[in-house]
């Protein structure tokens with residue numbers, strides 16, 4: 420059993436910021452980072468809305484931002500374990516945390532395990548993941564050079580990723596279940612101005628079809644009920660996220676969607692366990708807001724630990 424003062428579960432912007440604050444307080448935190456450091460920003464192409472980078476040349480990629488955040492946390496003494504948590508016991512202190520490779524005890528914990536992309540749940544989706552179905556344009560766009568793809572969703576992610584995919588794809592058709600986008604005005608403007616992007620409104624997909632790889636989708640217009648087959652090489656799905664809180668069921672109070680419930684100081688239902696970022700925030704879901712939440716959780720945990728002594 421490895422004894423730690425503070426463990427941070429997750430290495431997205433919230434986790435890396437909590438690590439930096441806790442490390443600066445001389446508490447030498449251990450970050451259980453998962454297999455891919457950075458969480459969702461590690462697979463984000465450009466980050467143009469994080470404060471501090473104002474020109475096109477300066478705009479960092481997601482991995483670049485992760486790298487500097489990690490270096491900053493390490494500079495102050497944070498350590499990283501690239502493993503995943505499989506079990507926790509928060510019923511008594513020290514808290515118990517088990518990963519695939521190790522067992523830990525910790526006096527304080529910050530949970531920043533983030534969120535994952537939602538699946539559509541239509542026939543063919545699971546079968547063709549990695550063979551034409553993707554949840555990440557930044558990761559898979561390159562494989563669709565000169566091909567036709569569809570993007571499902573009308574939010575910021577769908578527009579941002581759809582625009583990114585035009586760097587590779589011949590044609591990007593956005594299929595959206597309503598007649599107007601949810602995305603913010605600036606991304607909408609860029610998407611509408613992009614000649615490679617077209618829109619199929621009031622439409623859902625009922626099935627993803629193919630033969631070894633994706634070859635098309637069956638669409639249905641929700642207003643007329645008309646179903647139409649549409650040929651495509653790739654289906655990129657951006658319809659929101661769910662919190663990565665399965666390992667916390669029964670351990671921390673959650674809402675009906677599985678988001679960890681926190682108060683204004685990022686305290687969970689267990690004293691000494693804090694939560695920050697998208698595991699507890701379904702609303703803002705920005706790097707900037709997750710960073711702020713991670714800083715707050717780190718500061719609060721530090722104060723709480725000091726008060727225990």
Ligand code: NAP
Pocket residue numbers: 468539571572573574575576577579596597600601623657658659660702703704705
């Ligand atoms: P989102 O805002 O929840 O949008 C999800 C989209 O998917 C919506 O258009 C929704 O349709 C559609 N959808 C949901 N379930 C569906 C289903 N079963 N079938 C078909 N369509 C479905 O999610 P997001 O785009 O991932 O964004 C999440 C948050 O991150 C937002 O707060 C967003 O502002 C933020 N974000 C910001 C940026 C940026 O600022 N650069 C980039 C990415 C994300 P309806 O519109 O009909 O509900």
